[in-house]
Structure formats: C-alpha cells, structure tokens
Amino acid sequence: MPPEWIWQIHYLDAVPVKDQRRLPRVPGWPPAKGSRLLINVVTVAITVVFAYIALSDIKLGQMWHALRTSDYWWLLPALIAFGLGNVARALRWRSLFTPGRRPPATTTMNAMMIGYFYNNILPARAGEAARVVVLRRRSPAPVVEIVGTVVLERMYDTLAILVIFFLATPWLPKVSWFGAAAVAAIVLALAIAIVAAVLVVYGDRSLRLLLRPLARLSLFSGTRLEKTVVELAHGLSGLRNRRVAVEAALWTATAWMLTSLSAYLVSLAFHLHLPFASGILVAVAIGLGMILPSPPAAVGVFEGAVIIALNAYGLSKSLVLPYALVLHAVNFVPYVLAGAFLLHYNSRHPVKRPEEQAREDHVLAA
Secondary structure (H helix, E strand, O other): OOHHHHHHHHHHHHOOHHHHHHOOOOOOOOOOHHHHHHHHHHHHHHHHHHHHHHHOOOOHHHHHHHHHOOOHHHHHHHHHHHHHHHHHHHHHHHHOOOOOOOOOHHHHHHHHHHHHHHHHHOOOOOHHHHHHHHHHHHOOOOHHHHHHHHHHHHHHHHHHHHHHHHHOHHHOOOOOOHHHHHHHHHHHHHHHHHHHHHHHHHOHHHHHHHHHHHHHOHHHOOOHHHHHHHHHHHHOHHHHOHHHHHHHHHHHHHHHHHHHHHHHHHHHHOOOOOOHHHHHHHHHHHHHHOOOOOOHHHOOHHHHHHHHHHHHHOOOHHHHHHHHHHHHHHOOHHHHHHHHHHHHHHHHOOOOOHHHHHHHHHHHHO
16 A cells, blocks of 8 residues: 555545545655656556557457357356455455454445455456445444554555465476565565564564654644554554464465456356466466556556466467457456445445544534
8 A cells, every 4th residue: 555545545534524625634645756767667567568568469369269168157166266365355354453452244244345346347456445444434443453454454465465376386387486486485574574573573573663753743743643553553463462363374375265266167158178277377477467567457568467467378479469368358347346336335334433423412412
C-alpha cells in the first residue's frame, strides 16, 4: 500500500466527514506529480513488455479453434475452487488480527471483496486503501491496525508462493527464473525474521522509535502517536504471536493451493494435458507478476505471466493465450459482480461505529 494512501486513510479516520472539505491538505497527499509520473511510466512499460510477450507470434486461427472447442463445463469447479480460495483469504486476513480484536468474518469478506473490485477497475492497487476504509467503517477495528494486517498479508502471500514453488520443484519442469525466485525468497525470509526478532525483543519500543518523526505533525499530536504505536503493534501481531502466525500461514497456504487448483481446472477445459503442478506454476507466476505495478485488472501482465509459466511445458502461445484469457476472466468477473453487489448493499445498510452513535446520542440528548 503506497504511504500516501495510509496518510489519507488516517486523515479520513481522524476527522469527521462533515469537516473534511474545510481542513487543509494532508501532508503527502495527493502524491507529488513527479511520483505519479514515474509510477505511470513504469506501469506502462511493464504492461507493454508483458503484452508483447502475450501477443507476439500468435496464430489467430489456432487461438480461435482452442476457444471454440474448449469444454467450458470445467469452469464450474474452477469457479468453486476460486470462491473457496477467496473465503480462505478472508479468513487469513481476519486471523492476522489479535485474538479478541478480530472483526466478524462476514465483514472481513465484505471489505476484501470490495478491495479486489477496486483493484480490478483502478490502477496502482487502489483496492488496498478501499478495503481498509470499508473495514474501518463497518467494524470497531482501528485504521492503523487494519493497515498493519494488510501489509503483513502481502508479506505472507509473497513468501507463501515462493515456498510452495520450491516445495513443488520436484514435479515442475525447469524454469529459467528459479534462481531469481530463490534469492527473493531468501531475502524476504531474512527480512521477516529480522523484523519479527526486533518486535519480539524490543516490543513497542521499536515501533515508537520508528514512528517518532510523526510527532511533529498535528495529526499525531498529544496521545495520538502513542495510540498509533499500540494499534500498529496489534496489526503486526502476525510477526509477534506464534499462534497468529501459524494460523495465518495455514490459511495462506490453503488459499494458494485452491488458486492453483482453479488454474489447473481451467486448463482441463482447453485439453492442454498438463499435470496439477502446472496450476501451481501458473499461480506462482501470476502472484509474482501482481507485485509489479500494473494497469486495472493487470491486463497484459496477467496473460504474460501465464505464458511465461507454461512456456516451460513447451506449449505454443497460440494455445496458451486462450487459456490465459479465460483464466483471467475467472479471476476478474466474480470480483466485479461481488464488489458491485456489496457496494450497493453497504450503501443500503450502513453501519454506525460506536463513537458515531455516541456522538449522535449526545446531540439528540442536548
């Protein structure tokens, strides 16, 4: 999640809605034009590269034949596996909260699906900020704690797909990017271990030292900074609490295996005659590709990642691209439909936070 989004979320959480338009600009928001330009240039460059990988040397006749002769009944179990994978992800997100402070599972699922909806229609993973806002509005969870769990989610996801990739290596063909993935996994594992060790040994003191520069800002004046430290410590419990870490790791592995199963079931629709391990390779390639800046719905990046993965099986792009397009639809349409429905539902069924209800009761009593 870009830092400027965290500023904006914290700002919106700290200030009543009716007063937000009258207050001065939030420090760091919106991001500087130079930063936006750089992000846009990198996004376009990555999209062009992956689109070239996906579309070069395509035989349209062979591609159309693959689409026309596929057995689309396989998409039903693929969608079921995809749906169960998202349930596992919602439960994983919830498990990253400290026991006793966890939001309801249905509320977590609601916020997550709306976040994925915005990730698929807006660039720069805008949905990460959206789901923080939704969960904050519909649960008692503090905004900083929510942001901490979202950051941990990304770490868990990246480490999990790399670990699954290495465990599945005996059943996978040789891939040229194995060495780079190994280096990334080692670096990430060491970084997580160091951060976890610091939090265990020094506790909140390390976070207090890290966030001390924020004390100069009016938004963090008084007891607000100390409250932020406490909330962030709860949000990072997945690095401090063994029970939380193990539970989150199990849900993460379950989610990625279900994603792999969904990818494999879609391959059966196209008669590609691939082993189940190919679904793991595709899920890993897509997961790593999503780390990069990408356009809405990762158009081009998604297809390019699938083609790079299945190139290890010697399949032509003309056969793989139809599979990639349909797999992308399986990973896109449910998010758009569910997100649109939940946005409508939330607008019709708003939830008042305890402090908002208390404020209204005080006004009515006066």
